[in-house]
Amino acid sequence: MTARGADGRLPWWATAILMPVLNVAVALALSALVILLIGEDPVGALGTMVVGAFGSGTGIGYTLYYATSLIFTGLAVAIAFHGGLFNIGAEGQAYIGGLGVGLACLALGGWPWWLALPVTVLAAMAFGGFWGLVPGWLQAYRGSHVVITTIMFNFIASALMVYLLVNWLIRPGQMSPESREIDPSLFLPKADEMLGALGLEVANSPLNLSFLLALLACVAVWLYVWHTRPGFALRTVGANEDAARYAGIDPKHVIIITMALSGGLAGLLGVNEIQGVQHRLLLNFPAGLGFTGIAVALMGRGHPAGIVPAAILFGALYQGGAELAFEYQTISPELVIVIQGVVILFAGALEHLFRPALLALFARRGKTKPVEA
């Protein structure tokens, strides 16, 4: 915390709701300015984004499909954060987690999806978890900072996947480095199929059962971090390592376990992408969602209840942005990435931008009540 943090306190809603809303609003205003500069109508463009993300069944489906992956990576970053660890490696952990899912699916052949799902989930967590555990071990026992090692592990993951796909997993006689398709019996049911079975007609989209898995992961993370002993140890190490040692908690163990869990959560992205949508192993399927997970975790304040809406917001930015590039000739996909980047910048990196101003405002209005006895 900053020096200011101890005395200046804001009501919970100002921190949890007002500040994120302000950040997003400023980010959108800045994006509008960019759109205005290239001679387009910002209001119309914003409308296109909102309609693109939420205006149709397909749009909503895509938004939630992106949100699914972002919930996994957001939870991954958040759980590490509670342990005082900044895991930049969700991208690589998700990549390797997906490798686990792909290999499991290729091995399991014609199993029904519901029987295979526990295996693929375990494979995703084991592979992703291993990719987090190694940097965790290096930090605990060798003092190599996880920020550095996890970034490096992203590159290693990327190179490893290219090697495996080009040399081993590629479907024979094919040019693009992709594995063969997994057995259709393993495909996770899509949202339209599931709801269709219940008699609800919804549009076709990549949204699949993984979304429910993501919500389940939220509950599990919430229980783990705030209601179990290992979670208590995790938060103690994150807040005060000396106090943890005093309490008989070994920070080294906690760091390793936490990084493994964090990697495991990121790895679950592979269930959504590989078993849910792509149905084969291919290059670069995490597509930056691991990095965006950092912004999701920050905006969601590390709590599942905040991570879900933050993930949906960023999912909407991905989907609405794609729609925007499609509708407006002058707005290139690169510009959409600029807009997404601006939002990430304000919601993630500059999350406390308005804190001093809000503190001053609340102090002047005498709203920061003294702590009642």
Place this chain on the structure above:
Amino acid sequence: MTTLPLAAAQASPAPFAVELVDIDKRFGPVHANRAVTLRFAPGTIHGLVGENGAGKSTLMSILYGFYQADSGEIRVRGEPARISTPQDAIRLGIGMVHQHFMLVETFTVLENLLLGHEEGPLLGAAKARARGEVEALEKAFGLEVPLDAVVSDLPVGVQQRVEILKALYRGADVLILDEPTAVLSPPEVEQLFRILDRLRAEGRTILLITHKLKEIMAVTDRVSVLRQGAVVAEFDTAQTSQQAIADAMVGKKAVLTLDKAPATPGAPLLSVQGLTVVDGRGVETLSDATFQVRAGEVVGIAGVAGNGQSELLQALAGMLPFNAGRFTLAGTEVAAGSGYDAAKARALGVAHVPEDRLRLAVVKAFPAYQNAVLGWQGDKALGGWKLDWRKVMLKTAELMERFDVRPRAPSLRTSLFSGGNQQKLVMAREIDRNPDVLLVGQPTRGVDIGAIAFIHRQLLALRDAGKAILLVSAELDEIMALSDRILVMCGGRIVGELPAAEATEQRIGSMMAGIAEEPAGEGIRA
């Protein structure tokens, strides 16, 4: 023309190098310096002693521009000076060597000396000139430092010489040394003292803050004793004794009265044999500690801070690995290198109220109820795989009632409680576990008077319930009021033992100062 000012100078006595006049400083409710007036003559070494929190460091920080005095005046060479930043102090020829060095570890010595005097973007010329000047300084004062060595490669003693050289290079006439020997090995201390002698001979003024009276006697010309922010005594070193200084340091304080029943000690619950701790520098911070604490007694450890008490407490609590010796807890022997840690200590019936409450005993960001189980989170009574926070909350409310923690708000963030109430919460948590052995460090540091009496009563109640208590405190009154036996530590060793009834502040004080008053070995190993 020139005779006039000369005559004026001869008329008045030689001005002091530095004068502090009526310096007063408060930090909130703490009165750190009370109307302190000190004068330092040029070409002398002036010692500044006092217990922890007596205000020595605050005073020197005011002189060096880290803090501003609330009132009072600083004069340098007779001229009133305004020192609002360390830069002002340096300009006036005041340099400081901090206890924790302010060096860039990855730079060479020369680069560190040059820092802040680069004079332009290219370093070549400045470096060459600095090298010449520094070498001259080295020769003048007998400071041998390899200029091109990287600081992190140098031993601590040499790093300290770099700090001294840095101050001199910046033109320091007056050098403040804050506990310079705390990090040094004995030969390094010898070397430092030779350098200080040399500096004095060259007319520099040295202010030496220290806990160690032996050093005061060895190098200083004058010594000032601070107690509770005020100067209580000044001596010419040649005409005083360690005993007199120790008496002044300890002083006569209001004696706390406690209704204390005589102890009825039973079997030993903690037996320590030859416990030794060696720190990272290879210095024995705790040497061969041997003693017992029996059921139903309080054993107090007295000593000037930094003489091994903290290491003893931490080693027994499993916070610090020890290098030799062993101890027995509840019939279980713990030897060096056996992987003893805080969790194992608790399993053997040890509870621990650490000296450094804010750093160790609580997580400030947690609500109070979560701190009320810190260290005991493994207790099966608190729920299965899921911690039963509701139960913990009820338990915390009960503890707060019993130990009078205010406000009685289990879910309030711990940092919002006052220091005294945090301490009561920690005390409640540890005593409530009904430990066989309670290790207590500084139980009432930063705690107000009312809470002090309360905490003392709780400790005595635990004693009367047949538990063993080992107490470390910087407050001699507290040690004397609570203990049934008093062990005195100096230089990492237990140098004496006194039954409470025979303890006087003067006797303890001289033992603390390392003055052998009587053959002290007998009682210890009993």
